[in-house]
Amino acid sequence: xxxxxxxxxxxxxxxxxxxxxxxxxxxxxxxxxxxxxxxxxxxxxxxxxxxxxxxxxxxxxxxxxxxxxxxxxxxxxxxxxxxxxxxxxxxxxxxxxxxxxxxxxxxxxxxxxxxxxxxxxxxxxxxxxxxxxxxxxxxxxxxxxxxxxxxxxxxxxxxxxxxxxxxxxxxxxxxxxxxxxxxxxxxxxxxxxxxxxxxxxxxxxxxxxxxxxxxxxxxxxxxxxxxxxxxxxxxxxxxxxxxxxxxxxxxxxxxxxxxxxxxxxxxxxxxxxxxxxxxxxxxxxxxxxxxxxxxxxxxxxxxxxxxxxxxxxxxxxxxxxxxxxxxxxxxxxxxxxxxxxxxxxxxxxxxxxxxxxxxxxxxxxxxxxxxxxxxxxxxxxxxxxxxxxxxxxxxxxxxxxxxxxxxxxxxxxxxxxxxxxxxxxxxxxxxxxxxxxxxxxxxxxxxxxxxxxxxxxxxxxxxxxxxxxxxxxxxxxxxxxxxxxxxxxxxxxxxxxxxxxxxxx
Amino acid sequence: xxxxxxxxxxxxxxxxxxxxxxxxxxxxxxxxxxxxxxxxxxxxxxxxxxxxxxxxxxxxxxxxxxxxxxxxxxxxxxxxxxxxxxxxxxxxxxxxxxxxxxxxxxxxxxxxxxxxxxxxxxxxxxxxxxxxxxxxxxxxxxxxxxxxxxxxxxxxxxxxxxxxxxxxxxxxxxxxxxxxxxxxxxxxxxxxxxxxxxxxxxxxxxxxxxxxxxxxxxxxxxxxxxxxxxxxxxxxxxxxxxxxxxxxxxxxxxxxxxxxxxxxxxxxxxxxxxxxxxxxxxxxxxxxxxxxxxxxxxxxxxxxxxxxxxxxxxxxxxxxxxxxxxxxxx
Numbered sequence: 001x002x003x004x005x006x007x008x009x010x011x012x013x014x015x016x017x018x019x020x021x022x023x024x025x026x027x028x029x030x031x032x033x034x035x036x037x038x039x040x041x042x043x044x045x046x047x048x049x050x051x052x053x054x055x056x057x058x059x060x061x062x063x064x065x066x067x068x069x070x071x072x073x074x075x076x077x078x079x080x081x082x083x084x085x086x087x088x089x090x091x092x093x094x095x096x097x098x099x100x101x102x103x104x105x106x107x108x109x110x111x112x113x114x115x116x117x118x119x120x121x122x123x124x125x126x127x128x129x130x131x132x133x134x135x136x137x138x139x140x141x142x143x144x145x146x147x148x149x150x151x152x153x154x155x156x157x158x159x160x161x162x163x164x165x166x167x168x169x170x171x172x173x174x175x176x177x178x179x180x181x182x183x184x185x186x187x188x189x190x191x192x193x194x195x196x197x198x199x200x201x202x203x204x205x206x207x208x209x210x211x212x213x214x215x216x217x218x219x220x221x222x223x224x225x226x227x228x229x230x231x232x233x234x235x236x237x238x239x240x241x242x243x244x245x246x247x248x249x250x251x252x253x254x255x256x257x258x259x260x261x262x263x264x265x266x267x268x269x270x271x272x273x274x275x276x277x278x279x280x281x282x283x284x285x286x287x288x289x290x291x292x293x294x295x296x297x298x299x300x301x302x303x304x305x306x307x308x309x310x311x312x313x314x315x316x317x318x319x320x321x322x323x324x325x326x327x328x329x330x331x332x333x334x335x336x337x338x339x340x341x342x343x344x345x346x347x348x349x350x351x352x353x354x355x356x357x358x359x360x361x362x363x364x365x366x367x368x369x370x371x372x373x374x375x376x377x378x379x380x381x382x383x384x385x386x387x388x389x390x391x392x393x394x395x396x397x398x399x400x401x402x403x404x405x406x407x408x409x410x411x412x413x414x415x416x417x418x419x420x421x422x423x424x425x426x427x428x429x430x431x432x433x434x435x436x437x438x439x440x441x442x443x444x445x446x447x448x449x450x451x452x453x454x455x456x457x458x459x460x461x462x463x464x465x466x467x468x469x470x471x472x473x474x475x476x477x478x479x480x481x482x483x484x485x486x487x488x489x490x491x492x493x494x495x496x497x498x499x500x501x502x503x504x505x
Numbered sequence: 506x507x508x509x510x511x512x513x514x515x516x517x518x519x520x521x522x523x524x525x526x527x528x529x530x531x532x533x534x535x536x537x538x539x540x541x542x543x544x545x546x547x548x549x550x551x552x553x554x555x556x557x558x559x560x561x562x563x564x565x566x567x568x569x570x571x572x573x574x575x576x577x578x579x580x581x582x583x584x585x586x587x588x589x590x591x592x593x594x595x596x597x598x599x600x601x602x603x604x605x606x607x608x609x610x611x612x613x614x615x616x617x618x619x620x621x622x623x624x625x626x627x628x629x630x631x632x633x634x635x636x637x638x639x640x641x642x643x644x645x646x647x648x649x650x651x652x653x654x655x656x657x658x659x660x661x662x663x664x665x666x667x668x669x670x671x672x673x674x675x676x677x678x679x680x681x682x683x684x685x686x687x688x689x690x691x692x693x694x695x696x697x698x699x700x701x702x703x704x705x706x707x708x709x710x711x712x713x714x715x716x717x718x719x720x721x722x723x724x725x726x727x728x729x730x731x732x733x734x735x736x737x738x739x740x741x742x743x744x745x746x747x748x749x750x751x752x753x754x755x756x757x758x759x760x761x762x763x764x765x766x767x768x769x770x771x772x773x774x775x776x777x778x779x780x781x782x783x784x785x786x787x788x789x790x791x792x793x794x795x796x797x798x799x800x801x802x803x804x805x806x807x808x809x810x811x812x813x814x815x816x817x818x819x820x821x822x823x824x825x826x827x828x829x830x831x832x833x834x835x
Binding site for chain 1: 702703704705707708710711714715717718719720721722723724725781782
C-alpha cells in the first residue's frame with residue numbers, strides 16, 4: 001500500500017439488517033482500529049454475530065456502508081471478503097476432514113506448475129508460516145484426527161496463508177477447554193502484535209475483558225457503547241446489555257392457585273454434556289420460564305422431556321411415573337413441544353395447514369386408518385379460527401404464510417387435543433411484534449385453562465413478562481431460580497453470564 | 506376460508522409469481538407433455554389412436570406401471586428403490602419353483618411369488634431404517650444379493666413352465682383387455698388411496714418431507730418407510746409374476762433394467778426425488794408417457810435407437826425442473 005493506511009481498518013456506517021420481520025441490526029456506526037482486538041458483546045440476539053458476519057461477507061447488510069481500508073465494499077460472498085484480506089473463523093471448523101493439515105492450510109492457494117502441486121515449495125511455505133505464527137502442527141496429520149482447538153489453529157494458519165489482515169472470530173472458545181482457550185488467546189495477541197486486526201465475538205465477558213483492546217456492547221441490534229476494554233468490568237458490561245424493550249406489552253399475570261397440582265415433575269434429568277442433573281416441577285396453570293444463554297442446555301432439557309433425545313432421569317406426569325422414550329409416548333401422555341426451529345423441526349413447509357395441524361392427531365379424525373376428511377377440515381377450521389390463523393384457505397401450504405401465522409399453525413397443531421404440559425421453545429423467534437403479542441396472549445390463556453407451560457426464550461423480557469417462576473441454566477445445569485418477587489432482568493443476566501453476584505466454581 | 510382473507514406474505518408476491526412459473530411447469534409439466542405427445546402421435550400416425558393400439562399400449566405399460574406405483578410410495582417417503590428389477594425376477598423364479606415342485610396350483614404359486622417380492626421389500630426397509638444404510642446403496646446391495654440367490658436356486662438356468670393355463674394371468678383378457686391392465690389399475694388405485702386417504706399416506710408425506718418434524722409429531726418414521734419399501738417389493742413381485750406368466754419362462758436376470766424404466770416414469774410424473782411430494786396419478790401418466798415414446802417410434806418407423814436419447818434428455822430435463830422449482834421455494 002503506497003499511501004498511508006487510514007486509522008480504521010474497517011468502518012461501519014449506518015449498517016442495518018433484518019431477518020423477516022425482525023430488526024437484527026439498526027443503524028450501526030462503528031470504527032474498528034487497525035491492529036487491534038475488538039470485541040463485540042451482547043445478549044442472545046443482540047446482533048453481535050450478525051455484525052461479525054457482515055464484516056466477513058457471510059451476510060450482506062440491507063442498508064448502510066462497510067468501508068474497508070477506506071474503500072466502500074460490496075461483498076457478495078465470503079470469497080469477496082477473503083480477496084480483501086478478511087476471514088471468519090467460527091466455532092465449527094470448516095476443514096476437509098480426510099486431508100492433511102498442510103493441504104487444508106493451502107486449500108485453494110496451492111503452489112503449482114501447470115496444475116501439478118509443488119510439494120517442496122509448499123513445505124517451505126508451511127515452515128515459514130509456522131515461524132511467523134508460532135503455531136506448531138504436524139503438517140501431515142489428517143484434519144479429522146485433530147482436536148477442535150487444533151482445527152481452529154489450522155484455520156488460523158489458512159487465514160494467514162491467504163494473506164489475511166482481519167480475522168473475525170465468532171464464539172471461537174465455546175468448543176474449547178479452558179487451557180486450549182488460554183493458548184488461543186496468546187495466539188490471538190500474537191497475531192495482533194504482528195499487525196492483524198481481530199474482531200472477536202463472544203458472550204464470555206471475562207475472556208473478552210482479558211483479551212480485547214476495545215469492547216462494543218450491542219443490545220437489540222443497536223450499539224450501546226464502545227470503549228477501551230480496561231475501563232470496563234463484567235458488571236458494567238452486563239448493565240449496558242440491560243434494558244427492557246418498550247414496545248411489548250404482556251397480559252396481566254394470574255398466578256396458579258395455591259393448591260394447583262403438579263402436572264410435570266422432572267428429577268435428575270441428564271444427557272451429558274448438554275444436560276446435567278436437572279430437576280424441575282410445573283403446576284397446573286403455571287408458566288415456568290427457562291432462561292440462559294444459547295447453548296446452556298435449555299432446548300436439550302425440553303427435547304429430553306419430550307422424548308426427542310435419549311436421556312436418563314425420572315419424569316412424572318400428573319403424579320404418575322412415565323417413560324417418555326419417543327415423542328409419540330410424550331404426546332400420548334399429554335406432553336407436547338413446539339420446537340426451537342419451526343422450519344426444520346416443526347412444520348412440513350410444503351404441506352397444507354390441515355396436514356400440519358392434524359399430523360399428530362390423525363387417530364381423532366379417522367376410522368380404521370381411513371381419514372374422514374370432512375370432519376378433519378371442520379375441526380381444523382375451528383382450530384384456526386380460535387387461534388386467528390390468517391390464510392386464504394386451510395389447504396394453503398404453510399410456506400405461503402407469514403412467520404407469525406406459521407407459529408400459530410404450530411400452536412393449533414398442539415392444542416388440537418388439549419395437552420397437560422405445553423413446552424414452547426423460542427415461540428416468538430423471527431416473528432413481528434403484533435404476532436408476538438398474540439402468542440403471549442395464547443400462552444397466558446393456556447395457563448388459565450390449567451395447562452402447565454414450560455417457556456424457553458432468549459428474550460428475557462418475554463420470560464419476565466409471562467413466567468410465574470424462572471429457572472436459569474448455565475452449562476447444562478439449573479444454576480438459579482427466581483419467583484415473582486425476585487425476578488428481574490438484572491439477576492437473570494448475572495446468573496446466565498455467571499458474573500459477580502452468582503459465581504460458581 | 507377459515508378467517509377473513511388477509512394478505513399474508515406482504516413483501517413477497519412479486520418474487521413468488523416469478524418463481525411460480527418454474528413450479529407450475531414442474532407440477533403440471535407431465536400433463537402438458539402427455540397431452541402434447543398424445544395429440545402429435547394421433548395426428549401423425551393413423552394407427553396410434555385406435556382401440557387396438559390403446560389396449561396394447563396399456564398392456565405393455567402395465568408391469569413398469571405396477572412397479573412404479575409402489576416405487577412412488579418409496580420416493581414420497583424419502584427413500585429410493587433400485588432393487589425392483591432383481592426382486593421381480595426373483596418373484597418369478599419363486600412362483601415357477603412353487604408351481605413345479607409344490608401342489609399349491611397356479612394361483613397359489615403366483616401369490617407366493619408376489620409375496621416373495623413383499624418379503625424382499627420388507628428386508629430393504631429394515632436395512633434402510635434399522636440398518637441405517639443409504640437407500641440407494643442398500644437396494645443396490647440387496648439387488649446383488651437377490652440376483653445371487655436367484656442364481657443359486659435355479660443353478661443359473663431358465664425356469665420353464667409348459668402348462669398352457671399358466672399364461673392366464675399374463676395373456677387372459679376381459680372385453681379384449683389383458684388382465685395385467687386390470688391388475689395395474691387395481692394396484693395403482695390401492696396405492697393412490699393409501700396416499701390420499703389414509704393415515705399411512707399422511708405419514709408417508711410427512712416422513713419424506715421433513716423426517717425430524719414428523720418424528721417430533723409422533724410419526725414412527727422408520728416403520729412408515731419400511732412399509733413403503735414393502736409396497737414397492739410387493740409391486741415388483743406382482744409385476745414379476747405377470748411377466749413370467751406372459752412368457753412362461755423365468756430367469757434370474759430376466760427383468761434387470763426395468764427398475765430404471767420405473768424410476769424414469771416416477772420422476773417424469775413429477776414426484777420429487779427428495780421426498781415429501783408426489784402422487785400416483787403422476788406416475789401413471791409418467792409411465793404412459795414413457796411407453797408412448799417407444800410406441801410412437803415403432804408406429805412412425807423412425808430409427809428406434811433414437812428413443813433412448815430422447816428418453817434420457819426428457820428425464821434429465823424433468824429432474825432439472827424439479828431442482829429449480831425446489832430452489833425457488835426455500
